Amino acid sequence: MYLRIDRLQIEMPVAENPDPRAANAVQELMGGRFGEMSTLMNYTYQSFNFRGKKTLKPFYDLIANIATEELGHIELVGATVSGLLTGSADRGPAETAPLKDVLGVGNPHHFLNGGMGVLGVNATNSPWSGDYIFNTGDLVLDLLHNFFLECGARMGKLRVYEMTDNPIAREMLGYLLVRGGVHQLAYAKALEELTGVEIPKMLNIPNISNTVFPETKRFMDRQSHATLYRFSPDDYRDIDKIWKGTHPEDGSTLNVVDGPPEGGETNPGAYEPAVFAPGYVPEELEEIAKRLMKG
Ligand code: MN3
Numbered sequence: 001m002y003l004r005i006d007r008l009q010i011e012m013p014v015a016e017n018p019d020p021r022a023a024n025a026v027q028e029l030m031g032g033r034f035g036e037m038s039t040l041m042n043y044t045y046q047s048f049n050f051r052g053k054k055t056l057k058p059f060y061d062l063i064a065n066i067a068t069e070e071l072g073h074i075e076l077v078g079a080t081v082s083g084l085l086t087g088s089a090d091r092g093p094a095e096t097a098p099l100k101d102v103l104g105v106g107n108p109h110h111f112l113n114g115g116m117g118v119l120g121v122n123a124t125n126s127p128w129s130g131d132y133i134f135n136t137g138d139l140v141l142d143l144l145h146n147f148f149l150e151c152g153a154r155m156g157k158l159r160v161y162e163m164t165d166n167p168i169a170r171e172m173l174g175y176l177l178v179r180g181g182v183h184q185l186a187y188a189k190a191l192e193e194l195t196g197v198e199i200p201k202m203l204n205i206p207n208i209s210n211t212v213f214p215e216t217k218r219f220m221d222r223q224s225h226a227t228l229y230r231f232s233p234d235d236y237r238d239i240d241k242i243w244k245g246t247h248p249e250d251g252s253t254l255n256v257v258d259g260p261p262e263g264g265e266t267n268p269g270a271y272e273p274a275v276f277a278p279g280y281v282p283e284e285l286e287e288i289a290k291r292l293m294k295g
Contacts, residue, residue, distance in 0.1 A: 174215025
């Protein structure tokens with residue numbers, strides 16, 4: 001089962017530079033073949049279907065624990081898309097056509113179907129698909145896939161990084177590049193344990209260091225690239241049987257932190273009257289909420 005903490009894994013900048021085109025590019029990192037919904041669901045289903053979880057516990061713990069971290073990654077990508085869309089449409093009344101300036105900009109479904117928030121689709125508005133889940137049950141093959149998936153995810157993030165320098169997007173990208181690097185290395189190390197093949201020697205894939213990017217280096221300076229968080233009050237304790245030793249790039253000691261990162265507050269989500277979010281007359285909803293909180 002899951003517990004939920006109403007915080008993001010990192011502190012995100014306040015949304016002040018709306019950019020629906022960047023929001024559309026970031027959608028690839030949500031619902032794309034190599035997006036966060038894919039990493040989340042691949043590891044989640046692999047953990048559901050894992051056979052021999054008691055006898056092969058370090059490997060089960062690793063997959064299940066990383067799956068849980070990925071829940072917080074879709075949350076961060078969601079916060080980024082919402083943040084990039086916030087304030088992108090005029091906030092005037094309906095009869096002034098407040099959406100006319102975003103007509104044909106970015107993904108029209110952000111305005112036509114959504115409430116100026118993230119959708120479960122990629123950058124061409126194709127829905128995320130369960131077909132992206134790879135789970136044969138063969139542990140080595142599934143881990144090899146996970147390693148490849150993290151490499152593809154890294155490629156996607158690097159290209160989105162090249163498409164936008166919006167501070168919200170760059171903060172999310174800096175963090176997720178580092179965390180994806182951790183997961184790449186974790187799966188490489190699991191494969192090394194199982195097969196003897198020194199997979200970590202293949203890193204970086206793509207062959208560019210995270211230290212090149214200031215937004216990424218900041219998190220590395222805090223040792224995020226060498227840290228695996230244990231996302232459970234009491235379980236998944238055997239991740240440290242795999243996540244140990246040193247980082248192949250800079251020799252940092254790999255360590256497990258018990259519990260989630262401190263993170264930052266979620267964005268309160270400004271009203272967007274052009275899409276009637278949270279309602280055409282939000283004051284009425286506010287009244288009802290006020291009554292509930294008094295009672
Ligand atoms: Mn991720």
